[in-house]
Amino acid sequence: MALRVFGLNIIKNNRNILQNVGKTNGVPTNQGAAAALYATQVTVEAAPAAVQKQKVSKAMKSYLKRANEHDEFMKTQHLEFQIGKRHLANMMGADAETFTQEDINEAISYLFPSGLYDKKARPTMRTPDEVFPARKAAEFDETGRPFHSMFYTAKPNFFQLLHDIVEETNKLNDLEERMLRRGNKPDENQKLETAGFQLLPKEHLERVLVEQIADIEYQNFSNSMERLIASPYAYKSKAFIERFLKPLIDQSKQLEVPKPKIDEQGRQYITTYECLRKTARADVTVRLPGTGKITINGQDISYFSVEQSKEQLLFPLHFCDMLGKVDVEANVEGGGTSGQAGAIRWGIAMSLRSFVDQEMIESMRLAGLLTRDYRRRERKKFGQEGARRKYTWKKR
């Protein structure tokens, strides 16, 4: 019995050590909204060294060995990071103590400038906790008994999450039952706003739960979440739902609208450079108080003999009712007629954005005028006549 009591408090102090350590570390990913509300704590600390030599199970022994190696590794990483930070501070001539993470980022982007498009691909120097993936803490005490009741499902966090969702759904259904019996309706203006949100994507959820999930399991998760969100009293458990909704970027506010400049005759003008379509490249200038004149490479609209291309230039202007009110100058080179016409159309649409109100910009976006057309000619493959066409089959 003593052993049990003794074992218990080891587990207790083991757990509260794990808990408070877990809190300080917190969940590594910054945008992940999951706090440490789970039954199993996510932490990287090993069990305290003060554990006496008890009858320790084999699983616990191997876990302890792995945990210790991980600790050594993390400790050295932390040390190197500190030394690196000090060196960087000296290099940049700043005070090492007050050298924050932002200063590190600026220094690195200054010392290692990189034109890579993807920000994540550029050189960075971040704390080891962010760089190395979080590892699960001890899921069982030293006698080998798991802490979590769903340990043997191999994904305790995930199935705990499903359990919580169903619990919430049942709670809301009972509430709805009671409300119906009392005859009052759910509150309309508190209704959960889901248009601008999307469920956490799979890899994101895996990072939050620190467990690998199968596709079918993710499918179950999204089905049950949708049923929870669909219930009329969903706003009651708004806090719980919010944790698994990822805000979508609002498309209409996506690109900021440039301010029009003034030219020598005092007319407002906007020049859009690098308007691309297929292999054509155009610079389009739109001047506001104009008479509807259009010049392409110095010629008027008859530069395009094909009627369809002329119509393409007409489309954005007519769509925003700016036909007779705007002058357009475009110089375009490369590509064919439809490529050049597409480039100029895109240029005109992008330049018109600063002359029309926000609501018209949104309807232009819905009409597909503001999206850049990435389609390129499909490459020719060896063993085929063209991209798709095969050689004629010859019998002999």
Add this chain to the structure above:
Amino acid sequence: MRVPTAVYAARGRQAQNEKDVPFQEILPLRLKNTVSGKADSGSDVACLQEMGVLFACLKDNEFVEKYCHKEISQFKNCYKFYMDRKLEAKKTVNQGIVTPGNNLNYKQLNKYLRRFPNPV
């Protein structure tokens, strides 16, 4: 009321003796873990009735469509409704996704039967 085997003894053959011919379980004496889908599908021939009405109307108007607009629109709507329902079923029911409250088709049933199989 079950008739005891001894009654038939007088008329001839004796029942087999268990010890000489041990019972062999050729086919498994338990239910399968799946339900067959044959009964569900049936011949989903849609709008047969509307088609008949349409043909009748066309026949007596010598195939001039002006006179049987009503039948034509009925026939079109029926077919459109049928195709929509088929498409919607393709996405949800046939994937086995259960919508609580209505009876299940064989795919949804099989999903649960697979989770709780018969003991061997």
Add this chain to the structure above:
Amino acid sequence: MSVYPQHFVDPIINKSLQKEKAHELSHIPIKPALNVSTDSIFYGELKQKFTNYILKEGNSALARELLTKTFEIIKRTQIERLHLAKGDKGSIITDAETLLINAIENTRPLLHLSAIKRGGVKYQVPIPLTEKKSYFLAMKWILEAAREKERKVSLPEKLAWEILDAACGQGRVVKRKDDLHRLCESNRAYAHYRWS
């Protein structure tokens, strides 16, 4: 438009249609508008589809020119009829595009026959048509009728005559549709063989 990921949505050119879907699409990226579609008076949904069916070997400028000539011939004949018509001048439509649409409406079949093998025998079973397929068949028949011409007759001319005939309900294409309906009616008995 295979370049764009799954969640991109097709553009909506018509402004009234946009208003309905504006709210739900505000967060979803939109594919670029095709370089054929505009909202000007020269563009019609059905007209564009018909041009695509006329198109041969990717020469869309020629296809469009042929359709313009067809519309021109249709307009000339209708205006001449207008001047000759004594009484009801209102009933004669001179807009070629509405005439094309009427022609297609008149020649759209309701069902078609498809061969289904039952017990080693191929039965011609009448099957209803989806809307898209019926539009396609109507336009294809009109074009086929127009292409069965002697060499000295130009395609726009013959196409114009076909469209005018079909628009007022007579002509070869309408007859072809009626024959199909008669055939379906005669095979009415096999209707329940579908999807055996």
Add this chain to the structure above:
Amino acid sequence: MFRNQLGNLSRVSSQLQRISRVELMSTEVQPAESANSVINEFRTAVTSPGEHSALQLAKFYKIPAEEKKQIFAGGGLPKQYEQQIKTFTEACLMVRQPALELLNYIKNADLSKPAVRYVIYGDNGVGKTLTMAHVLHYGSLNDFLLVHVPWAPNWTKRPKESTNSSTQEGFIDLPFDAAAWLVHFKTQNAKLLQKLQLKTSKEYVWSKRESTPAGATLVELIEHGIARIKYATETTAALISELKLLSTGGQCKVLVAIDGFNAFFHPITRIFSDNKQLVTPDRITLTQPFLDITKYDWTNGICVLSVDKIAMTEGYMDSYMPRYLLGKTGFEHLDPFVPVHVTNYTDKEFLSCINYYMDRHWITKTQPGFEEQLKFMSNHNPYTLMQIVRGL
């Protein structure tokens, strides 16, 4: 007031230099048009070109059917315009600024001075031929003898039949084209020739047995040319030299109108001579008379010529200016000439043209803002507008 304004203009036109063009700027307000002459904002009832003025600018006037038949039977209006006339069941011409300018020059020209040459030039499809048609209509109403070549490149590009000329050595003869032109000339000037009873001044010997005596009337000369196609070209030469003598003698007024005049100065034509070489225009017998009638050695006549980019495009013509199209010889031949520039539609003309099309049921799609779209697509060019509107 109207009278004296005409007076000072004629003084100006008499000492007219080569390039100076007088813009007809009616400074004072003209008397408002009389009520019956305005049908609506795009038509006018004033059918005789003589009275057209700035008031009828950008308005359509109707040419009576028989006049149209008489003047334009042998050609003079573009083929597509003829088809449009048949569909619209009326022949209408729009009154435009260059035509008014030309009419103004002709009205005030001092016929005693040597013949003045006017050259109409402009981009493709802006209306040069229709401007010339307008002038021709004026000429036929004011009893000018019309020497009209509907489309000169027809002779050099697609001759009906070309044989070697019997009289001049190494020249090419176009008998059928010459005969056709004589028929055209006869139909155009039938009434006038009847009235004037012009006589030939000298005797013409065609062959041993045939000859036209000195005092024969021009009509007989033309009849002979049409009957004996072999001598058609010589008869045209004779006819034109006679006309020059008669007009300098003051017996008749002559209006020469040649469309696509720069075809005569193009380096090559499409006719092959016997030794399989491309013939140059000046070696064609038919061009000779039309070249010397456009000289300034005769009076009591007016020459209206037009140069066109599409007249002889073996290669790509990069500008529509007369000096470039006529080439060096052509330019010196026509040296003191008055250029008349024909431009695209102005906004007013554009709108009246669209209203006319709508009135004739030719445009059926009239959603709001369609004029702006048409203006954008056609870029104010009359020909492109006609091409675009076909499909609407």
